[in-house]
Amino acid sequence: MKIALPKGRIAEEVLEIFEQIFNEKFEFESRKLVFEKSGFKFMNVRNWDVATYVEKQAADIGVVGFDVITELNSDVLELFDLGLGKCRVSVAGIKGDDSYKNKTQIVVATKLVNIAKNYFNQKGIPAKIIKLNGSIELAPLVGLSDVIVDIVQTGGTLRENGMEEKEVIMYSSARLIANKNSFIEKKKEILDLLDRIKEVYKTRKK
């Protein structure tokens, strides 16, 4: 069975869970992208690519943020909420300035283009979306956009830049996902692993 694990923020906590299940040290050596343990092949993949590997069945299962699955509209099965990497996706803007609410068209800077588009569409508010790849908070500060749609965790980045959360769009946490065909072909192995994860959660300190 092939398992795609994310690099980056949630990597450490995810590896910890797998360490507990397999009862041994789990570490991707510096540049090594694949390692095998007890018949499982683990792949070290960028958070944003986990959903793609799983959807295309290059991996049978994976761990990824719910924000990513939502943004990519990934056609995968969601098996379990791991409760890690908790954050929210919010509309944010300059503190005390709600003038964006009166505009005929709001200019929104974001990395999460689809989430932003769907949110303003559903509210019937015309929005022009500007895609950025990082440091999203800068956009309203220099007049590139009226507001941003971005991930908020501690709120520290917003505060430090004189901004505030205006509207929460969705809450996110890391999810265990499976490829739909793999779930049919390898149902027993996948459910066994899921049981082992749930077992770890019963004894896990929050």
Ligand SMILES: Nc1ncnc2c1ncn2[C@@H]1O[C@H](COP(=O)(O)OP(=O)(O)OP(=O)(O)O)[C@@H](O)[C@H]1O
């Ligand atoms: N402060 C935060 N900023 C970004 N993501 C966060 C934060 N807190 C929790 N998360 C969650 O952690 C996941 C992984 O974030 P991480 O920063 O490692 O990857 P990324 O930068 O979004 O992706 P990639 O490394 O592929 O470019 C996100 O998809 C989100 O669900």
Ligand SMILES: O=P(O)(O)OC[C@H]1O[C@H](OP(=O)(O)OP(=O)(O)O)[C@H](O)[C@@H]1O
């Ligand atoms: O609420 P906070 O705890 O401050 O976290 C939120 C910040 O973290 C993320 O950025 P990241 O650090 O991934 O950098 P980026 O701007 O390059 O995307 C996100 O895009 C926010 O900027």
